[in-house]
């Protein structure tokens with residue numbers, strides 16, 4: 001899309017109108033907004049698929065929402081969205097289409113990239129993954145010595161790790177429990193060591209997941225894993241074929257590594273790493289939950305894709321969530337965004353979203369290369385809710401920072417929970433509802449006094465409230481619901497990138513560190529080539545070498 005001539009975001013009249021509106025809102029309290037509208041709780045809510053989304057506890061009025069939607073209209077969010085779905089090359093700095101939505105398109109769909117319909121290829125790979133997964137799950141994929149595979153170790157990093165690792169955890173109750181799954185990402189040898197130390201190589205399958213197949217952490221770990229395997233089996237290179245498969249876009253590099261391309265599951269350059277776990281990158285997950293459940297998850301993604309593509313702005317959930325983030329970043333100086341799931345199974349969910357959001361929207365130049373002078377992506381953070389309540393919630397309740405937060409909870413516990421533990425679910429969910437209530441409405445000094453609190457403690461026990469939250473409630477944590485949630489966040493991130501006029505699909509910021517690490521490594525090992533280091537790094541390197549006895 002050509003954006004030349006686009007008026008800078010903060011010079012738009014729609015932006016100015018929002019600024020003026022923010023001033024008019026002044027110190028308006030959520031208590032006042034709820035008092036003025038008895039239906040607010042249900043009126044400011046949306047249903048998307050299985051997700052019930054309550055946004056009533058946000059510092060917004062009907063006018064705010066109208067102004068935000070006007071901003072979305074004038075910044076071309078819908079046009080960019082349509083261009084994405086059509087397969088146009090909206091990732092301008094890499095000249096690539098952005099088509100993770102094609103990964104969950106139904107079999108008969110037609111989506112062209114450079115004149116070729118990509119959907120049949122997507123389903124061919126899904127079928128290939130399905131056949132392979134079924135074999136492993138049935139114990140029919142045997143290793144070099146003839147023993148069935150029982151352990152699956154995914155080696156990847158970033159998008160080639162966080163997605164499958166997160167989703168495996170989320171859908172644990174759907175997994176085939178007699179298989180063991182491990183996820184190795186860190187180039188710190190301790191990661192691979194802990195993952196394989198109790199495994200029998202004869203029963204272990206390594207899935208090397210790397211879009212580029214050049215990522216140094218992954219290739220290093222995969223090489224070490226191959227050495228561990230061949231040493232453990234006392235076998236030669238021939239054993240690799242039964243114990244290594246690759247997920248990649250780069251057949252040449254896969255072959256160079258020594259993995260037969262017959263054991264490669266392909267994806268494409270129009271799938272960004274952080275948008276890839278519903279591609280071949282999800283193979284470990286598919287082995288864990290089975291092809292059918294995997295497809296249910298894809299259907300969940302697709303449902304929200306269609307919602308985002310077709311729902312009118314007033315009912316469009318990703319649009320709304322994206323705009324709320326723009327509102328707080330620009331007009332409340334919110335620097336961060338907390339994601340607080342009330343499900344133990346979502347323990348890695350926020351870490352996954354960190355890459356999705358921060359690698360996408362952590363940008364400071366616009367699509368034309370000019371520095372932006374408005375806030376872009378927030379710091380995303382959080383852990384499962386009840387644990388957070390006893391750690392950092394204090395700061396959200398009574399600190400000085402504006403921290404919009406998402407609360408995610410489920411009506412039913414997972415199906416296979418021990419019967420004695422089911423009753424705990426209501427307590428979990430009571431906390432879930434209580435927290436957003438406390439954050440929104442707080443406790444006034446008078447309410448504190450009514451409890452007989454001594455005057456000098458009243459300020460300490462007062463809660464200002466007015467902390468904005470979104471509540472997302474679903475019936476149960478199913479594969480489809482997981483797909484729906486991830487697509488919701490993917491498109492929310494998209495909306496924000498479109499409004500901020502940044503390229504949400506590149507990640508040049510991670511390159512410099514990689515280049516410097518390559519230069520520093522020989523200085524650590526050989527002590528050579530450090531002449532150009534700055535004095536701080538040179539001092540640290542020298543201290544390191546001394547400690548290592550070099």
Ligand code: F6P
Pocket residue numbers: 157158159160209210211212213214215218273274359507510
């Ligand atoms: O360095 C960042 C990054 O490129 C991510 O965007 C990506 O998900 C990760 O590295 C891993 O890349 P690959 O799948 O090519 O190994």
